[in-house]
Amino acid sequence: MRVESGASVSLAQGSKGDFEVLLGGRLIYSKQATRLIPSADQILALLREP
16 A cells, blocks of 8 residues: 555554554554554654654
8 A cells, every 4th residue: 555655554463452653664653652543644644754
């Protein structure tokens, strides 16, 4: 899948309800840390950050 940022995105099934977003192998969002599921806009904003 390709998003508006031009990033190629793939989904992988996790365990225990984990939801993590990695960019270049670097964790940029963790539901375990925040206890919240982010909106699509929040994820896109994280992908745009340098």
